[in-house]
Amino acid sequence: DGGITQSPKYLFRKEGQNVTLSCEQNLNHDAMYWYRQDPGQGLRLIYYSQIVNDFQKGDIAEGYSVSREKKESFPLTVTSAQKNPTAFYLCASRLPEAFGYTFGSGTRLTVV
Amino acid sequence: AQSVTQPDIHITVSEGASLELRCNYSYGATPYLFWYVQSPGQGLQLLLKYFSGDTLVQGIKGFEAEFKRSQSSFNLRKPSVHWSDAAEYFCAVMYNNNDMRFGAGTRLTVKP
Numbered sequence: 001d002g003g004i005t006q007s008p009k010y011l012f013r014k015e016g017q018n019v020t021l022s023c024e025q026n027l028n029h030d031a032m033y034w035y036r037q038d039p040g041q042g043l044r045l046i047y048y049s050q051i052v053n054d055f056q057k058g059d060i061a062e063g064y065s066v067s068r069e070k071k072e073s074f075p076l077t078v079t080s081a082q083k084n085p086t087a088f089y090l091c092a093s094r095l096p097e098a099f100g101y102t103f104g105s106g107t108r109l110t111v112v
Numbered sequence: 113a114q115s116v117t118q119p120d121i122h123i124t125v126s127e128g129a130s131l132e133l134r135c136n137y138s139y140g141a142t143p144y145l146f147w148y149v150q151s152p153g154q155g156l157q158l159l160l161k162y163f164s165g166d167t168l169v170q171g172i173k174g175f176e177a178e179f180k181r182s183q184s185s186f187n188l189r190k191p192s193v194h195w196s197d198a199a200e201y202f203c204a205v206m207y208n209n210n211d212m213r214f215g216a217g218t219r220l221t222v223k224p
Contacts, residue, residue, distance in 0.1 A: 004155075035214075040121065042202060042216040043156075090155055100146060101212065103155035 002027045006091050006104035013078070013085070013111050021076045021107045023091035029102070030095060032074040036060060037088040037106075046089075049074055078109060086111045114139045116205050118215035125193050126223045133188040133218050135203030143205040145186040147177055150200045150217075159201075162186065173197070198222045 004025040013019045023032065031050045035043040045058030049068040063082025068074055074093075078085045088108050092101040115138045125131055137143060144163050148156040160171025167179040177188045186203060203215040 006155075033212075040216055042116075043214040045212075088153075092156075100158045100161055101156075103148075103157070105155045106153065108153070 004091055004093055004102055004104035006089075006107050009105070009107060011107055011109045013109060015111055016080045018077055018079050019109065021078070021089055021091075021109070023074045023076065023104060024072055025074075025091075025093045025102075025104075026072060027093060027102060028071070028095075029093035030071070031093060032068070033092040033101065034058075034064075034066065034074070034076045035090045035092065037090055043090065046076065085109055114143075114205070114207055114211075114213060116203055116213050116215040118201075118203055118218050120218045121216070122219045122221065124221040124223060127195050128192050131188075131190045131193045131197070131220070133201050133203075133220070135186045135188065135215060137184050137186065137203075137205045139184075139205065139207060142179075142181060143207050145177075145179060146204040146206070146212075147171065147175070147186070147188045148202045148204060148214075149173075150202065152199075156202060159188070193220075193222055195222045195224065 007022045033048040034046040037043050044060050046064050047066040049055035065077045090106045091104040094101045117136045146161045147159040150156045159175050160169050162169050162179050170176050175190050179186050200217045200219045202217045206212045
């Protein structure tokens with residue numbers, strides 16, 4: 001079945017360490033997105049990519065980085081510069097001609 | 113600035129009762145409108161979407177939503193709520209074919 005796979009589901013990180021969240025899709029979607037979700041704040045856009053080797057900053061890109069070397073993969077790195085990284089992270093994708101997003105099941109990152 | 117408002121943070125209804133979740137948006141033109149549902153620790157699932165045409169749209173799981181241009185609203189309804197509908201619901205709008213904005217969400221609790 002086609003879908004988006006995010007791994008790991010739970011991730012713990014020590015302060016000062018970088019960590020990479022994986023997002024893989026087999027839907028042949030061109031556009032991919034990373035959102036951060038905090039209680040009471042809905043989803044906020046971190047980065048998005050519309051084609052391979054291209055990506056743009058969203059509303060809260062500071063302290064994060066991404067790459068898009070393959071159509072199927074859009075990993076997110078949470079760097080030590082991100083001051084409050086504990087959150088639930090969601091990856092999504094879509095085709096250009098369709099407007100709804102398909103979401104992964106998320107990664108919960110906790111800084112310890 | 114474009115925004116999406118879900119005025120109700122938390123709603124409790126009895127099983128079998130009707131449900132209406134409110135959503136208002138702020139934008140100069142009619143955006144594309146969506147409702148998503150999220151179970152705890154999971155990604156978002158698309159319930160329904162509105163692009164144009166009939167202002168009453170039907171979705172999955174017995175949900176429907178009505179677009180009212182004069183009120184800039186896209187409220188979600190269900191005639192009879194089931195215990196399995198307990199979840200968080202997000203209204204979202206898409207501008208310029210790429211920029212999707214989410215409301216802060218409404219958490220639904222269903223009483224037996």
